[in-house]
Amino acid sequence: MNAKIQQLRGLLQEISDLHYISSLLGWDQQTYMPPGGAEARGNQLALIERLAHERGTSPELGKLLEELKPLAATLEPDSDDARLIKVTARDFEKATRVPSSHIVEFTQTTTLAQQAWVEARQKSDFSIFRPHLEKIVALRQEYASFFPNFEHPYDALLDDFEPGMKTEEVKTIFDSIRPKQVELIRAIASKPQVDDAFLHQSFDVSRQWSFGEEVITQFGYDWKRGRQDKAAHPFTTEFGINDVRITTRVDANYLNPMLFGTMHECGHALYGQGVAPELERTGLERGASLAVHESQSRLWENLVGRSLPFWKHFYPRLQQVFPQLSGIPLTKFYKGINKVHPSFIRVEADEATYNLHIMLRLEIEIALLEGKVLVKDLPDVWNGKMQEYLGVTPPNDEKGVLQDIHWSGGMIGYFSTYALGNLISAQIWEKINLDMPDLNEQIRSGKFEALLAWLREKIHRHGAKFEPQELVQRVTGSKIDPAAYIRYLTKKFGEIYDL
Amino acid sequence: MNAKIQQLRGLLQEISDLHYISSLLGWDQQTYMPPGGAEARGNQLALIERLAHERGTSPELGKLLEELKPLAATLEPDSDDARLIKVTARDFEKATRVPSSHIVEFTQTTTLAQQAWVEARQKSDFSIFRPHLEKIVALRQEYASFFPNFEHPYDALLDDFEPGMKTEEVKTIFDSIRPKQVELIRAIASKPQVDDAFLHQSFDVSRQWSFGEEVITQFGYDWKRGRQDKAAHPFTTEFGINDVRITTRVDANYLNPMLFGTMHECGHALYGQGVAPELERTGLERGASLAVHESQSRLWENLVGRSLPFWKHFYPRLQQVFPQLSGIPLTKFYKGINKVHPSFIRVEADEATYNLHIMLRLEIEIALLEGKVLVKDLPDVWNGKMQEYLGVTPPNDEKGVLQDIHWSGGMIGYFSTYALGNLISAQIWEKINLDMPDLNEQIRSGKFEALLAWLREKIHRHGAKFEPQELVQRVTGSKIDPAAYIRYLTKKFGEIYDL
Numbered sequence: 002m003n004a005k006i007q008q009l010r011g012l013l014q015e016i017s018d019l020h021y022i023s024s025l026l027g028w029d030q031q032t033y034m035p036p037g038g039a040e041a042r043g044n045q046l047a048l049i050e051r052l053a054h055e056r057g058t059s060p061e062l063g064k065l066l067e068e069l070k071p072l073a074a075t076l077e078p079d080s081d082d083a084r085l086i087k088v089t090a091r092d093f094e095k096a097t098r099v100p101s102s103h104i105v106e107f108t109q110t111t112t113l114a115q116q117a118w119v120e121a122r123q124k125s126d127f128s129i130f131r132p133h134l135e136k137i138v139a140l141r142q143e144y145a146s147f148f149p150n151f152e153h154p155y156d157a158l159l160d161d162f163e164p165g166m167k168t169e170e171v172k173t174i175f176d177s178i179r180p181k182q183v184e185l186i187r188a189i190a191s192k193p194q195v196d197d198a199f200l201h202q203s204f205d206v207s208r209q210w211s212f213g214e215e216v217i218t219q220f221g222y223d224w225k226r227g228r229q230d231k232a233a234h235p236f237t238t239e240f241g242i243n244d245v246r247i248t249t250r251v252d253a254n255y256l257n258p259m260l261f262g263t264m265h266e267c268g269h270a271l272y273g274q275g276v277a278p279e280l281e282r283t284g285l286e287r288g289a290s291l292a293v294h295e296s297q298s299r300l301w302e303n304l305v306g307r308s309l310p311f312w313k314h315f316y317p318r319l320q321q322v323f324p325q326l327s328g329i330p331l332t333k334f335y336k337g338i339n340k341v342h343p344s345f346i347r348v349e350a351d352e353a354t355y356n357l358h359i360m361l362r363l364e365i366e367i368a369l370l371e372g373k374v375l376v377k378d379l380p381d382v383w384n385g386k387m388q389e390y391l392g393v394t395p396p397n398d399e400k401g402v403l404q405d406i407h408w409s410g411g412m413i414g415y416f417s418t419y420a421l422g423n424l425i426s427a428q429i430w431e432k433i434n435l436d437m438p439d440l441n442e443q444i445r446s447g448k449f450e451a452l453l454a455w456l457r458e459k460i461h462r463h464g465a466k467f468e469p470q471e472l473v474q475r476v477t478g479s480k481i482d483p484a485a486y487i488r489y490l491t492k493k494f495g496e497i498y499d500l
Numbered sequence: 501m502n503a504k505i506q507q508l509r510g511l512l513q514e515i516s517d518l519h520y521i522s523s524l525l526g527w528d529q530q531t532y533m534p535p536g537g538a539e540a541r542g543n544q545l546a547l548i549e550r551l552a553h554e555r556g557t558s559p560e561l562g563k564l565l566e567e568l569k570p571l572a573a574t575l576e577p578d579s580d581d582a583r584l585i586k587v588t589a590r591d592f593e594k595a596t597r598v599p600s601s602h603i604v605e606f607t608q609t610t611t612l613a614q615q616a617w618v619e620a621r622q623k624s625d626f627s628i629f630r631p632h633l634e635k636i637v638a639l640r641q642e643y644a645s646f647f648p649n650f651e652h653p654y655d656a657l658l659d660d661f662e663p664g665m666k667t668e669e670v671k672t673i674f675d676s677i678r679p680k681q682v683e684l685i686r687a688i689a690s691k692p693q694v695d696d697a698f699l700h701q702s703f704d705v706s707r708q709w710s711f712g713e714e715v716i717t718q719f720g721y722d723w724k725r726g727r728q729d730k731a732a733h734p735f736t737t738e739f740g741i742n743d744v745r746i747t748t749r750v751d752a753n754y755l756n757p758m759l760f761g762t763m764h765e766c767g768h769a770l771y772g773q774g775v776a777p778e779l780e781r782t783g784l785e786r787g788a789s790l791a792v793h794e795s796q797s798r799l800w801e802n803l804v805g806r807s808l809p810f811w812k813h814f815y816p817r818l819q820q821v822f823p824q825l826s827g828i829p830l831t832k833f834y835k836g837i838n839k840v841h842p843s844f845i846r847v848e849a850d851e852a853t854y855n856l857h858i859m860l861r862l863e864i865e866i867a868l869l870e871g872k873v874l875v876k877d878l879p880d881v882w883n884g885k886m887q888e889y890l891g892v893t894p895p896n897d898e899k900g901v902l903q904d905i906h907w908s909g910g911m912i913g914y915f916s917t918y919a920l921g922n923l924i925s926a927q928i929w930e931k932i933n934l935d936m937p938d939l940n941e942q943i944r945s946g947k948f949e950a951l952l953a954w955l956r957e958k959i960h961r962h963g964a965k966f967e968p969q970e971l972v973q974r975v976t977g978s979k980i981d982p983a984a985y986i987r988y989l990t991k992k993f994g995e996i997y998d999l
Contacts, residue, residue, distance in 0.1 A: 037725030041740025048517045226536030241540025
């Protein structure tokens with residue numbers, strides 16, 4: 002291997018290790034850390050992140066990347082080395098545009114903002130959070146100003162989560178599906194509602210846990226290279242491609258959070274466990290983007306886990322574990338877990354309404370950045386859009402504008418990745434079904450090896466080598482196209498609600 | 501505060517945070533990490549330790565310590581700042597004498613040696629471990645050679661664990677107690693043995709766990725600033741003085757490991773939780789030495805936890821939790837948990853024989869360093885001393901020279917701290933009883949607040965401000981003196997065995 006590439010990999014190993022260490026500090030914080038540990042943990046996280054940032058913006062790295070440019074031009078463009086140089090140069094270029102003073106201020110602001118958000122949400126009082134959010138919006142505007150090369154200020158933010166993706170692309174995609182989703186929801190609302198009361202009863206927590214483990218073991222989650230713990234807000238995290246951990250939460254009186262949460266996080270983890278070993282400790286072992294990552298979690302949670310073939314296999318087992326379901330026929334169960342019901346809270350939303358929650362946030366974020374909406378008017382703007390898209394108005398700010406943690410952490414530009422993930426998942430699903438005509442049959446038999454192998458080969462192993470649009474194009478033959486998702490929703494809910 | 505001291509504290513904060521991070525990486529490795537995570541974890545630990553070492557030996561720190569010398573001379577000698585400068589300068593002076601090349605070789609050697617030790621122990625074949633141990637002994641000899649200022653090569657090693665302590669002191673102490681302990685054990689052996697069969701039966705694991713929690717909660721362990729997890733080899737670790745965690749192991753068919761292991765680790769943790777907040781992130785928040793730390797764990801495990809007053813309070817509760825003990829009277833239970841029985845394995849040894857296991861190791865370590873015993877002869881030397889001191893000969897090397905992990909990790913110079921901890925615990929105990937004449941009465945009533953407050957005031961809060969001998973002198977009025985431990989053993993086992 003070229004000595005300079007070797008040198009580059011050496012620098013990246015250290016950065017990657019620091020990120021893994023930071024992830025462990027975060028994992029422990031959300032799973033096992035006693036309350037007393039919070040302050041010290043903040044110091045530890047700040048230190049590791051500073052060290053990682055210093056190394057990611059070091060003159061040594063910059064010089065090396067400069068020296069590698071001529072070599073990069075001679076490499077096969079899709080080779081690991083060519084992509085490694087390209088992605089690292091892109092990250093370096095972005096990171097070095099942001100002054101340290103901005104990062105310090107951003108960290109301090111969001112630390113305070115998160116505390117304020119917790120209090121505001123508890124009291125359902127937006128005014129507590131408002132000054133913090135105003136400062137965060139100003140900081141995000143400033144951040145965008147460091148990237149005058151982007152067309153739209155929101156592009157700079159989006160690019161951190163979806164490399165190469167433009168605001169205009171996202172808006173176009175969302176504009177094309179919004180009327181169709183609104184129309185679908187209205188059609189469903191005119192039909193008799195399905196019954197899901199049986200999901201809301203007492204389910205033994207440890208049995209739920211074991212059932213979830215059973216399902217994801219069958220999906221192919223490798224327990225030698227991961228584990229599952231409890232967390233209030235489930236997440237997946239990686240300390241290496243051979244240590245990819247998931248967390249889940251279990252509600253003693255409602256089956257869905259464990260069931261679909263576990264499968265969702267497993268989808269993320271299968272991606273992490275499937276990255277090619279050659280990419281470990283290069284920075285390329287992360288996924289292509291948040292949306293591509295979400296496409297994997299959504300695929301296992303929804304396309305697989307909320308499908309009829311899946312439950313043809315697993316429902317008898319679930320009934321065995323929970324005899325209280327023995328009187329509920331499969332069809333009724335299937336309809337129940339797929340009940341469409343416009344609600345206030347994004348994380349509880351069904352497949353048909355979920356994207357509308359995201360569109361609302363995207364529109365608000367863009368308007369905030371452009372200065373067309375002011376923070377002080379947010380509760381009204383929020384409630385107005387909820388009524389317009391979902392036909393419901395939150396009774397208070399806790400169930401409205403204060404429901405999500407993201408903005409308090411400065412994560413403006415993040416939400417759209419959730420909806421894009423849904424779209425990509427359906428698009429990939431159509432392609433898989435073309436390649437594997439007996440996929441439904443396999444799922445009905447509880448067989449997931451071929452599905453996982455397909456995802457590994459086409460998506461997982463590449464890590465972050467390709468930008469999201471490029472990867473989707475390679476896998477499906479076209480860029481992100483919402484048509485597949487609309488076809489999926491229309492067919493699925495057409496059958497369930499007899500539209 | 502003086503600007504230079506401020507600057508010193510800033511540098512030390514970062515070093516301290518790195519040590520805490522390293523501890524978290526280690527804790528996770530031994531509690532929750534899936535097997536696949538091992539290799540990446542090795543990289544992460546190596547990185548953090550390198551960063552900590554770089555900072556602990558940086559020219560910046562050296563220059564600052566030099567500049568602080570005149571100031572240090574003007575400070576009140578026992579003030580935090582004076583001690584901080586003194587301890588940091590001592591650590592810096594020691595650390596900078598060791599070349600990086602030695603550290604790298606030591607790390608590589610011990611990594612391989614630990615793997616070899618595991619295999620050697622499994623196969624009970626010393627020859628697998630022998631070449632590794634030979635290299636380790638040579639490296640420890642080299643390490644000692646970096647410190648020509650010490651009188652004896654073993655002093656340099658001991659000093660890392662027991663600052664200021666000399667080999668000659670330890671030898672003198674051990675020489676004075678060896679004949680008395682051997683004599684005591686012989687006297688016990690001539691008496692009828694006590695019965696402890698009732699401790700070896702089936703005890704529900706989760707009930708054991710809860711009982712252990714109940715006991716240490718009453719001791720004063722602060723669960724808001726700690727937690728307990730399972731580990732194969734129990735240990736206590738700290739990620740800040742407000743996050744001090746213990747681990748324990750539970751044997752489903754033997755009560756002692758959970759019972760005394762939990763109390764032992766709690767003793768360490770109470771020390772960690774009791775350090776003065778002003779010392780956090782200075783490096784002084786660690787304990788005075790391993791022996792002083794062990795004095796705390798042994799005090800709670802043995803002086804409290806294996807005492808009759810303690811069980812007068814807790815035995816009815818234990819019988820409630822485990823009704824299979826209801827036919828066993830308190831006196832029989834008390835004798836059973838204190839059964840003296842010369843055995844092969846140090847960690848399973850009772851209070852009367854424990855120190856002899858340590859003395860054997862100390863003598864061997866010194867002889868190895870001096871070149872008076874060769875590694876190849878170790879099994880024979882070991883078995884000979886076992887027969888001489890304890891009257892038993894291990895049936896194989898697994899139960900003999902291969903039983904402990906320490907040497908494979910390069911920890912030569914460590915063992916004596918265990919025995920010193922026992923001695924200090926008894927010495928402190930006599931002093932506490934003078935200060936608190938109703939101590940036994942309090943323990944009999946399940947009251948530990950005053951005991952803990954005494955330990956906090958006299959020992960815990962000072963962290964590493966004082967060297968071990970200095971601290972023992974301050975607390976008890978004399979340096980480490982084995983007489984108290986001999987008095988304790990003679991009285992306790994005289995009663996139990998009717999000597």
